[in-house]
Amino acid sequence: MGIKRSEDKLKVIxxxxxxxxxxxxxxxxxxxxxxxxxxxxxxxxIYKKMDIGSGKVTKEEMQKxxxxxxxxxxxxxxxxxxxxxxxxxxxxxxxxxxxxxxxVCGGTAFYxxxxxxxxxxxxxxxxxxxxxxxxxxxxxxxYHELEKKxxxxxxxxxxxxxxxxxxxxxxxxxxxxxxxxxxxxxPYKSLYxxxxxxxxxxxxxIEKRLDRRIEEGMIKEVYxxxxxxxxxxxxxxxGLEYRWIARYLQGKVxxxxxxxxxxxxxxxxxxxxxxxxxxxxxxxxxxxxxxAEELVNNFIK
RNA sequence: GCCGCGGUAGCUCAGUGGUAGAGCGCUUCUCUGAAAAAGAAGAGGUCGUCAGUUCAAUUCUGACCCGCGGCA
Numbered sequence: 001m002g003i004k005r006s007e008d009k010l011k012v013i014x015x016x017x018x019x020x021x022x023x024x025x026x027x028x029x030x031x032x033x034x035x036x037x038x039x040x041x042x043x044x045x046i047y048k049k050m051d052i053g054s055g056k057v058t059k060e061e062m063q064k065x066x067x068x069x070x071x072x073x074x075x076x077x078x079x080x081x082x083x084x085x086x087x088x089x090x091x092x093x094x095x096x097x098x099x100x101x102x103x104v105c106g107g108t109a110f111y112x113x114x115x116x117x118x119x120x121x122x123x124x125x126x127x128x129x130x131x132x133x134x135x136x137x138x139x140x141x142x143y144h145e146l147e148k149k150x151x152x153x154x155x156x157x158x159x160x161x162x163x164x165x166x167x168x169x170x171x172x173x174x175x176x177x178x179x180x181x182x183x184x185x186x187p188y189k190s191l192y193x194x195x196x197x198x199x200x201x202x203x204x205x206i207e208k209r210l211d212r213r214i215e216e217g218m219i220k221e222v223y224x225x226x227x228x229x230x231x232x233x234x235x236x237x238x239g240l241e242y243r244w245i246a247r248y249l250q251g252k253v254x255x256x257x258x259x260x261x262x263x264x265x266x267x268x269x270x271x272x273x274x275x276x277x278x279x280x281x282x283x284x285x286x287x288x289x290x291x292a293e294e295l296v297n298n299f300i301k
Numbered sequence: 302g303c304c305g306c307g308g309u310a311g312c313u314c315a316g317u318g319g320u321a322g323a324g325c326g327c328u329u330c331u332c333u334g335a336a337a338a339a340g341a342a343g344a345g346g347u348c349g350u351c352a353g354u355u356c357a358a359u360u361c362u363g364a365c366c367c368g369c370g371g372c373a
Contacts, residue, residue, distance in 0.1 A: 019337085044337060054337085082334040110336050121334050139340095158331060161340040167333080182333055239337035264326075269337055275330065 010096045012188040013296065014112060015105040016277060017195030018270040020205040024057045026195060027105035029289055031065040034296055037095045039068045039088055041106030041115070044238060046084065047075040049225060052218040053241035055209070068095075075230055075238075082121040085114045092188070101300065109276035118187045124174045134166045145169060150178040191299040193292050194277060196285040206266050214259070219245055240265055 013036065015027045027038045040046070044054035048071045056070060068091040073079045088104070088111070095102040104112060113119060134142060142165040147154040149172050158164055171179050197205070222235065222245040235246035240262065248258035277283055286292050 042337090043335090078335070080334040081336075085334090108336065110332070114333090119333060124334075126334065153333085157333090158340055161331085163335070163339045164332080167335095171333085179333065237335070237338065241337080243337085265337085271328090272330095272337090276332080 009187065009189040010092065011101065011300065012092060012116070012190050013101065013103045013299070014116060014190060014192045015103060015195070016107070016109070016112060016192065016283070018197065018202060018273045019055065019107055019266060020202060020209050020270070021195040021197045023105050023107065023195060024061065026193070026289065026292060027103050028057070028061065028063055028065050030292060030296055031101075031103055032063065033293065034101050034300060035099075036101035036103045037066045037068065037098075038062075039091045039095070039102055039104045040070050041084075041088070041104050041108050041111040043079075043084075043108040043111060044242075045070050045106070046079060047071070047073050049221070049228070050075060050238070050242070052213050052216050052221050053238075053245070055213070075225060075234070078126075080126075081110055081114045081119075084111045085119070085121070088115045107273060109273065113276075116186060116188065116190060117182075118185070119182050120180060122171050122175060122180055124171050127170060127174070130170055130173065131166055134169060135162070139165060142166065142169065146172075152181075153179040190282070191295060192280070192283040193295060194283040194285045196287055202270060203267060206270065207263060210259070210263060210266065213241075219248070222246055223249060240269060 013030065015023050015030070017023045024038075027036075030036055031038055042054065044050055045056045046069055047054070050056070057067065069084070069087055072087065073083075092102045092104075092115075104115065106112065114121075137145075139160050139162050142162065143154065143157075143159045146157065146165055146168055150168065153168050153172075157168060168179050218241060222242055225235065225242075226232070226246070226249065232246050232250060235242045237243075244253070244258045244262040244265070247253050248255060253261070284291075284295050286295070
């Protein structure tokens with residue numbers, strides 16, 4: 001399999017931006033104008049029954065534009081980037097086959113990168129027994145072990161991050177080989193549109209949206225998830241809305257504290273989201289729909 | 302008015318006769334199958350005010366100011 005010439009590659013649009021920036025609306029607008037369909041790139045909206053808390057678009061907001069990769073996984077099941085990559089690739093093909101324009105839109109940068117930068121994930125599925133065993137070791141021990149077995153990977157890895165160290169060792173122990181390097185030609189011809197929102201304005205939008213979602217029944221949504229058998233631990237792991245509402249429902253924090261902490265955490269999250277794209281030259285940062293429309297026009301010519 | 306307790310980082314508080322720490326927040330960053338996860342680095346303080354003791358005071362003493370509780 002040779003490298004595809006760029007003229008042969010499928011065209012894919014990426015819409016990205018921090019939480020509450022208006023990505024979903026923009027993706028729908030572009031879809032309507034340019035005959036596109038949307039593929040969500042969101043690690044929480046992928047789950048069923050996690051609607052308000054994850055900020056999923058409603059049926060009305062979709063305005064009849066087909067959306068992919070929303071509500072496809074049971075929240076009890078584990079889902080990973082690698083699963084996402086497979087599903088997203090399938091969706092892109094499907095949309096292109098219909099002669100429509102695939103638009104990847106979402107706030108999970110790792111998911112977008114996995115698909116668009118063709119990150120190759122070694123075919124080693126998580127071995128929870130092994131992980132539990134490695135979990136008992138200290139980060140220092142794990143790092144030394146990695147240094148011995150794969151000095152190359154040890155050079156770049158976050159030496160104090162247990163989750164990453166364990167994953168790296170898992171790959172090495174299972175494949176008996178070092179962790180493969182990632183570097184490949186991007187698989188699609190792409191246009192990256194980033195929504196640029198002023199920090200202060202974003203904070204206001206985050207807060208307003210948070211209160212609106214509480215009114216819309218976000219707390220009940222989490223309560224129902226628990227009732228359906230999702231553990232507190234799992235809800236904790238989902239983070240943000242699910243984490244803080246779960247703590248509130250358990251009586252660990254009062255309402256005011258839950259709301260304040262959640263607001264703080266969402267703001268932090270939006271800052272973390274920015275670090276993924278800050279230095280990325282491919283992204284065209286836009287302020288409004290008009291600018292986006294122009295970009296897409298040039299892109300699809 | 303009296304008695305007691307307290308006043309140290311943006312917040313909650315540790316601590317020491319040789320000019321200070323933690324957690325949280327804040328800023329910045331990382332990202333190879335949990336990614337809203339997980340992790341890293343950094344910036345903040347003339348230790349309430351004034352005076353005394355001392356080679357040396359945030360630490361001891363006194364007065365004062367402020368807050369909280371109790372008594373009257």
